[in-house]
Structure formats: C-alpha cells, structure tokens
Amino acid sequence: MSWFLRKKQNIGDNIPREMPDGLFTQCPSCKTVIYKKQFEENLFTCHSCNHHFRITWEEYVDILFDQGTFVHTDTEVRSADPLNFVDTKAYTLRLNEAYQKSDFPDALTVGYGDIVGRHVSFACMNFGFIGGSMGSVVGEKFYRAGKRALTDKCPLIVISASGGARMQESALSLMQMAKTSAILGELADNGLPYISILTDPTTGGVSASFAMLGDVNIAEPKALIGFAGPRVIEQFIRKKLPEGFQRSESVLQHGFLDKVVHRKNLRQTIHTILQHLS
Amino acid sequence: MATNYTLEFEKPILELEKKISEMRELSKNIDLGEQINELESKVELLRAEIYKNLTRWQRVQVARHPDRPYTLDYCANTFTDFVELHGDRAFGDDPAIVAGFAKLKDKSVAVIGHQKGRDTKSNIYRNFGMPNPEGYRKALRVLRLAEKFNKPVICLLDTPGAYPGIEAEDRGQAQAIAENLLVMSKLTVPIIIVVIGEGASGGALGIGIGDRILMLENAWYSVIAPESCSSILWRSWDFKEQAAESLRLTAPDLSSMGIVDHIVTEPVGGAHRSPQIMFESLSNLLYSEINKLSTLSLDELIAARRKKFYAMGVWNE
Numbered sequence: 001m002s003w004f005l006r007k008k009q010n011i012g013d014n015i016p017r018e019m020p021d022g023l024f025t026q027c028p029s030c031k032t033v034i035y036k037k038q039f040e041e042n043l044f045t046c047h048s049c050n051h052h053f054r055i056t057w058e059e060y061v062d063i064l065f066d067q068g069t070f071v072h073t074d075t076e077v078r079s080a081d082p083l084n085f086v087d088t089k090a091y092t093l094r095l096n097e098a099y100q101k102s103d104f105p106d107a108l109t110v111g112y113g114d115i116v117g118r119h120v121s122f123a124c125m126n127f128g129f130i131g132g133s134m135g136s137v138v139g140e141k142f143y144r145a146g147k148r149a150l151t152d153k154c155p156l157i158v159i160s161a162s163g164g165a166r167m168q169e170s171a172l173s174l175m176q177m178a179k180t181s182a183i184l185g186e187l188a189d190n191g192l193p194y195i196s197i198l199t200d201p202t203t204g205g206v207s208a209s210f211a212m213l214g215d216v217n218i219a220e221p222k223a224l225i226g227f228a229g230p231r232v233i234e235q236f237i238r239k240k241l242p243e244g245f246q247r248s249e250s251v252l253q254h255g256f257l258d259k260v261v262h263r264k265n266l267r268q269t270i271h272t273i274l275q276h277l278s
Numbered sequence: 279m280a281t282n283y284t285l286e287f288e289k290p291i292l293e294l295e296k297k298i299s300e301m302r303e304l305s306k307n308i309d310l311g312e313q314i315n316e317l318e319s320k321v322e323l324l325r326a327e328i329y330k331n332l333t334r335w336q337r338v339q340v341a342r343h344p345d346r347p348y349t350l351d352y353c354a355n356t357f358t359d360f361v362e363l364h365g366d367r368a369f370g371d372d373p374a375i376v377a378g379f380a381k382l383k384d385k386s387v388a389v390i391g392h393q394k395g396r397d398t399k400s401n402i403y404r405n406f407g408m409p410n411p412e413g414y415r416k417a418l419r420v421l422r423l424a425e426k427f428n429k430p431v432i433c434l435l436d437t438p439g440a441y442p443g444i445e446a447e448d449r450g451q452a453q454a455i456a457e458n459l460l461v462m463s464k465l466t467v468p469i470i471i472v473v474i475g476e477g478a479s480g481g482a483l484g485i486g487i488g489d490r491i492l493m494l495e496n497a498w499y500s501v502i503a504p505e506s507c508s509s510i511l512w513r514s515w516d517f518k519e520q521a522a523e524s525l526r527l528t529a530p531d532l533s534s535m536g537i538v539d540h541i542v543t544e545p546v547g548g549a550h551r552s553p554q555i556m557f558e559s560l561s562n563l564l565y566s567e568i569n570k571l572s573t574l575s576l577d578e579l580i581a582a583r584r585k586k587f588y589a590m591g592v593w594n595e
C-alpha cells in the first residue's frame with residue numbers, strides 16, 4: 001500500500017500524510033514546491049536540495065527489495081511493562097496509544113527477502129513508534145534477525161532511525177545495546193556481511209551499538225548521527241553548535257561512515273557491496 | 279580522604295555524634311562514660327536503621343558520596359603491584375578511564391575503570407569521570423592486551439555518563455562505545471564487571487560487558503541518570519526522586535531484572551565508612567569468581583557470556 005493511502009498516521013513527523021493526485025508539498029528545508037509525481041519518483045526526497053523525508057519500513061521494503069519477495073516476521077513480539085514504569089503517564093498507556101495510532105509492530109520491523117536476487121535478513125527501525133526507542137522488543141527482534149542471518153548464512157541489512165534507548169525499560173533497555181552487539185559478533189565470526197544504514201536521526205544507545213558496527217556504514221544525506229543529542233550537548237557545554245555538526249556529511253568527514261548515499265542509489269549500492277563481500 | 283560530607287538523611291546521625299563529642303568535653307570533669315557508650319550504640323543502631331530503609335534516590339546520593347572509594351583506591355588496596363598504562367595510541371590519554379595490570383592475590387589481571395576526582399582540581403582533570411572516545415579506546419587496547427597475554431579482566435564502573443561534547447562526538451563517541459561492546463562480548467578471557475558507584479547509560483556499559491556482573495549494595499545502574507530522566511519525561515529537573523523510583527536503578531532492582539549476578543554487601547553506612555573492609559571483601563569475591571570462571575573452556579566461556587546477554591529483556595508474544 002502506498003504511504004499516502006494509509007489510514008493510520010504511521011508516517012514520520014515531517015512527511016505530508018494525505019497527498020491526493022495533483023497536489024504538492026513544500027520542502028521543509030528549502031521551501032521548494034514538490035509535486036506528488038516528482039516526490040514519488042525521487043523516493044520522498046526533495047529534487048532541489050536532496051532533503052530526505054522520513055519514510056516507513058514499508059517504503060524502504062518497496063525501495064530495496066525485489067518485488068514480492070519480502071516476508072515480514074516476528075510481528076507478534078510486543079512491549080511489556082516489566083518495571084511498571086510511570087512518569088507523567090504510565091508506560092502501559094503510552095504503549096497502548098502507540099500501538100493504536102500506528103501500524104508499527106513496535107520500533108523495529110524484521111523480516112527477509114531478496115535484494116537484486118540476493119537473499120538477506122533485514123531489520124528497519126520505526127521512528128514513529130515512541131521515537132524509535134530501543135527496549136526489549138527492539139533488542140529481541142534484532143537478535144532474531146541476526147540469528148536468521150546465521151541460519152540462512154546470508155547478509156544482514158539494518159536501517160536505523162532512533163532517539164536511543166527506551167527510558168521506560170531502564171537497565172533492560174541499556175542491555176539491548178549489549179545483546180545486539182553480541183549477535184553481530186557472531187556474524188563477524190562466521191564471515192557474514194552486515195551493512196548498517198543510518199537515517200535521520202540515529203542517536204544514543206542505537207548509534208552506540210549496532211548502528212555504528214557495520215562492516216560498511218552508509219548514511220542518508222544530512223541525517224543527524226551522534227551519541228548525545230544536540231540539545232543535550234548545547235545545554236551541557238553552553239555553546240552554540242557548529243553548522244552541520246553531527247550531520248552525515250560531517251560524520252563521513254570524521255571517518256565514521258563509509259558513504260553518504262542518496263536514497264535513489266541505496267539498492268544499487270547495497271547490491272554492489274554485497275557482491276564484493278561474499 | 280574524608281571530606282566530612284554529610285548527606286541530608288544522615289543529619290540525625292550527625293546530631294547524635296555532636297552530642298557525643300559534647301559529652302566527651304564534659305567528661306573531663308564528670309564521668310559520663312556510661313551515657314557515652316549508650317549514645318554510641320544508639321548511633322550505630324540509627325545508622326543501621328537508616329541504611330536499611332534507603333529510598334532509591336538516597337542510594338544515588340550514597341553512590342555519589344565524595345568519600346566513596348574510586349577505581350584507583352581499589353587499584354591500590356584490593357589489588358597490589360598496579361601498573362597503569364596510558365593512551366589509546368591514536369589520539370591521546372583520557373584520565374576519566376584508568377587501565378593497567380595488577381595482582382589480585384597471586385594472579386595477574388587487567389583492571390579497567392572509570393575515575394572521578396575528589397576535589398575541584400582533580401575533578402576537572404578527570405572530567406568528573408566522564409570519558410571521551412580515547413578513554414574507551416584505551417580500554418579496548420588494554421582488553422586486547424589482556425586477551426593476548428591470557429589475563430582475566432576486571433572492570434570497575436563509576437561514571438555519570440560519557441562526555442557529551444563537540445569534540446567527543448567528532449572523535450566518534452558512539453563508535454568507540456559500540457566497538458567495545460562487540461569486542462567484549464567475544465573476548466577470549468574471563469571478564470568480571472563491578473558497578474562500584476554510578477552506572478550511567480552507555481558511558482558505563484562501554485566497559486561493562488562480562489561473564490559476571492557484580493554490583494555494590496549502594497551503587498546505581500540505569501539507562502539514564504535520574505536528573506536527565508526527570509528533565510526529559512517530566513520536562514523539569516524537579517522530579518529526580520520519582521525518576522529514581524521509576525527507573526528501578528538499585529542493586530536489588532538490577533538483580534531482580536536478571537542483569538546483576540551478585541550484590542556486594544557494603545559496610546553499614548556505605549563503602550566509604552569502612553573502605554578497608556570493602557577492599558578486602560571485594561578482593562576475596564573477585565578471586566573466587568575468577569577461579570570459578572577459569573574452570574570453563576574457552577568455548578563454554580564465550581557461549582555462556584553470549585547466552586547471558588541474549589536472555590536479557592522482557593516482552594510479550
């Protein structure tokens with residue numbers, strides 16, 4: 001189903017939700033007017049400034065996988081509230097709301113399929129589900145995607161978009177950084193390729209675990225990538241942050257990414273890399 | 279090393295102690311020995327009572343007590359022959375993480391830990407125990423040395439978090455922590471983790487993967503510090519007590535989550551009240567843990583470590 005036909009609001013904050021034929025949207029970055037046809041052709045990026053709108057796992061599946069090959073798995077793994085966490089609102093309430101207002105199966109979708117004829121295990125984070133935060137469910141599903149790669153002796157491809165670990169599961173969330181990194185260690189021992197794709201934003205416990213551990217790290221243009229969030233840093237050091245700080249292009253320059261790749265070239269880039277790494 | 283720093287909830291103890299010293303003054307003239315003894319045992323009872331019923335936030339305060347033993351104190355007292363190794367061989371040396379080799383009774387081990395300062399000057403030097411990427415990379419270098427020379431590793435966790443700064447980000451704070459997680463999950467020597475004070479977030483976990491996770495009775499370990507949690511979820515700094523409760527960050531909490539294997543008892547009133555007892559009990563405990571782990575084959579060791587972390591988490595299905 002195309003994103004603009006979906007009933008539920010499962011699309012990132014800055015993407016227009018309803019866009020009938022003939023209508024247009026405006027790029028939040030350069031204010032250029034983008035018509036629907038252009039928008040789709042450019043895979044939800046701005047043709048003028050390359051701004052990449054946030055899209056869902058379903059769009060990424062459409063973009064990356066050979067048509068009809070993707071199988072969505074582990075759809076029934078749901079967040080629990082093991083600590084009875086309450087802040088201004090109970091965690092159980094937050095979870096119920098998040099499950100109701102979106103189609104997301106929590107903050108990580110996993111499955112498998114073919115990319116240009118190559119079988120891969122796949123995981124994609126859902127930023128629209130509680131900020132793509134990593135709790136027990138994200139860790140467990142990531143672990144299963146890793147296990148599938150081990151069983152099927154195939155590569156693992158992961159798309160990240162996350163504000164970090166989920167506070168409402170406290171230390172259990174923190175330990176998911178360890179769990180996800182440990183399964184990547186098994187892939188490494190077995191010579192299986194792992195490609196990490198970082199999209200806007202990838203910060204906190206996700207960047208400081210699996211997102212930064214790719215054999216190859218690829219980012220979409222201008223994505224926010226870092227450990228501490230920019231607001232936290234600004235508050236902490238009481239200084240203005242430099243232009244372009246923590247953006248893909250700067251992270252590439254500092255040596256922590258292999259490539260910054262436009263969404264239109266993502267499928268071909270993954271295909272080419274996998275040809276070399278097997 | 280005493281700073282005579284008193285925690286708010288210890289004020290009643292301080293009152294009694296003041297009274298005792300006043301009576302001591304008086305007893306130069308009159309014999310008050312009996313009353314003094316009585317009051318002294320009252321103080322001990324009161325302290326035991328207060329420490330038995332600490333709230334989570336109060337434990338956070340004990341974990342941050344400026345007299346609490348830090349990594350280098352353990353290096354000097356739990357271990358012998360400590361030789362510190364400096365630098366990540368790429369950028370610099372981070373004083374917020376110390377690393378080196380030491381003797382635990384008759385065994386050589388690698389020791390890695392966060393290091394805070396005790397006064398303003400040393401805290402600035404140690405960056406308040408908040409590591410930069412080169413700290414994690416120094417740790418990684420010593421982890422690899424331990425592996426190369428087949429020595430067990432002891433990691434002591436005590437940090438308010440990894441440093442959130444421009445340079446830290448540009449030098450790859452996220453990558454430095456991530457790399458350690460992966461390497462530690464498959465390092466071919468036994469690793470024992472001890473949370474000795476503050477275990478804040480990825481900054482703590484960055485040297486926190488191991489076969490056994492021990493936690494001192496009054497330490498805390500969480501995905502985020504209670505103050506930061508308050509500011510994000512409550513949008514105010516004023517809810518740190520509630521945040522500490524919600525985060526379930528104490529040693530008994532972590533034990534019930536299946537994360538911590540063993541709670542290390544502290545002397546009544548906290549590790550800083552009788553550090554020598556703390557140093558010795560930790561030495562005995564670490565020694566016996568290493569002996570237990572040494573009976574495992576390499577394959578068993580790594581498989582068990584992975585299994586331990588794979589089992590972490592709670593979900594519905």
Ligand SMILES: [Zn+2]
Nearest residue numbers: 027030046049
């Ligand atoms: Zn634009």
